[in-house]
Amino acid sequence: MNPGWRRRAARTGDGGFTLLEVVISVVLVGIMMTALVSFFVSTTAILNQQRDRQVAVQLADSVMEGVRAKGLTIVTGRTAGNADTSTVPNVDLSTMSELDGGTFPTDRATVASVPYQEYVFLGTCGQVPSSSGDVPCTKLTSAQALAQHRILYYRVVVAVTWPDTQCGHGICSYATATLISCGTWTTTDPCVGTEPVFRVGSCVRDRADVPGGRPGRRGLRRTGPGQHRLPARGPGGPVRGRDHRPGAGDQRELPGHVRGVRERRDRRGALHGVAAAGIGRPVRSAGPARRAPAP
Known part of the structure; x- marks a missing residue:
């Protein structure tokens, strides 16, 4: 076959990123990184x-x-x-x-x-x-x-x-x-x-x-004539207080060695301790209430 008739192989294009495109990309990335760094520094402060x-x-x-x-x-x-x-x-x-x-x-x-x-x-x-x-x-x-x-x-x-x-x-x-x-x-x-x-x-x-x-x-409100008394601490006795939260339930004093805590049963029957300031705390020695078997 005559070599002149051979089909020349297709040449790959030499097109690509120009220097201007590279510079623009670097500038955009730099702007984004600067914004992120500023945000990070402000958040840390x-x-x-x-x-x-x-x-x-x-x-x-x-x-x-x-x-x-x-x-x-x-x-x-x-x-x-x-x-x-x-x-x-x-x-x-x-x-x-x-x-x-x-x-x-x-x-x-x-x-x-x-x-x-x-x-x-x-x-x-x-x-x-x-x-x-x-x-x-x-x-x-x-x-x-x-x-x-x-x-x-x-x-x-x-x-x-x-x-x-x-x-x-x-x-x-x-x-x-x-x-x-x-x-x-x-x-x-x-x-x-x-x-x-x-x-x-x-x-x-x-x-x-x-x-x-x-x-x-402060979140405390006036009670009575506008005064709030600190609970009196007796030697070895509990601190008398009230739980002012709505739906606190019935309360009764625990033994004297548990200072400032009262017990309370919620709707599910679980026993909790209520401090004088009105903060509920679980009592380790108490468990869920059990009903007596039906006769």
Whole structure:
């Protein structure tokens, strides 16, 4: 066969990605990766802030438990004066007569390499007795309280601060407060030999100076004249309390060695322990209720 008549093999095309297309692809991938990295960094920063704030809330609650344990003796060793709040943002003491210095100095704690500082501020404020509506607890003197038959409270403010570049001046803070009362002031030496009453109401709120956070209020509501008493602890005896949740069921006290717990049966007959604060806990020694066999 004449070689000239042979069919030439088809040549493969030399088309492909040009340099411009490669550059555009690299730019698009770079933009996407930059967005993902920014999102990852922002998410990590938010998680760190929430973790630090959670630790601050736990520390503040721990200090507040110590305040409640001291009761009216928390004023021991304190003298009237203006406390320095320049290093504690988001704390306003203008609504109370301050008592500076004493049993609760600045305490420091380090958790996960983050240094925390704890502050406790104590003062007094007065409130007009009222059975309905929100009544503010305002700053006043002892003479005003006696003349106007006001109820005087000790206001305790607990604040926790920690360093964070996302907050103003590089310091974040969490503050919570409570009121301690012993009833109406009728003498010049009030709160002597009486039981303290811890009240959480409209003028007590939790505040957090954290980006994205907002102030909130305690969830306890007024009972009776607007006061909430701590349960009395007897030696070896149970703590008397109530479960305020709807549908809590019947309750009865457990033996004295189980402090602060009551048992409750739900609709399925299971036995649970109910703490004085209204938190259900299972009781190990108790099992599901059994009905007696029919005769």
